[in-house]
Amino acid sequence: MKIIDTLDVDRPINLKASKGIYGSRITISWTPMPLAQKYQLYKFNDATQKYVLLKELADTTFDDVTIAKSLTKNFYKVRTYNSTSSFSRFSDADFGYTSAFNYYKALSFGSEGTGPTQFNFNMHVEVDKNGNIYVSDDGLNRVLKFSATGSFIEQFYSGSSARAMAFFSNGNYIATRTQSSSYVQIFNPNK
Structure with a gap:
């Protein structure tokens, strides 16, 4: 499969997926890109062994609550996607996992x-x-x-x-x- 890159928009950077800190969800975030109108977030599907579109969004943060099993790695990557003719290469991939505990980080200081x-x-x-x-x-x-x-x-x-x-x-x-x-x-x- 040939990878097409229109080169008119930057690929997202600093993709981070949370690792067990939010209990039953994984929070994925990345740095906003200049000229980006929206993004496509992909998640690796173990059954097909391919990345599948999870969500198209304008924000740079997404909470994945569709986690089948806690303490297992879920891989993500994102790309800037303005239209079928204007999109970037994919970001570097990152993985996250849930802990299955229902807690969240409420406060951090010091x-x-x-x-x-x-x-x-x-x-x-x-x-x-x-x-x-x-x-x-x-x-x-x-x-x-x-x-x-x-x-x-x-x-x-x-x-x-x-x-x-x-x-x-x-x-x-x-x-x-x-x-x-x-x-x-x-x-x-x-x-």
């Missing part, structure tokens, strides 16, 4: 480092009754407190090898430490 919103070796995440998020950082000997939306509030606790936090219904909490001075501390709501 980065690697030593600043107030950064982590060196985070060990434990806890949430209090108000939805605040606490992240213990063993490498920086602290527990950082964030709002439910991931905004930094304060350095909540400091101690060598701060490993974990847990909250009681009465407002008290536990902080654990390890290394040279391993122990569990119980604090009231006022620390």
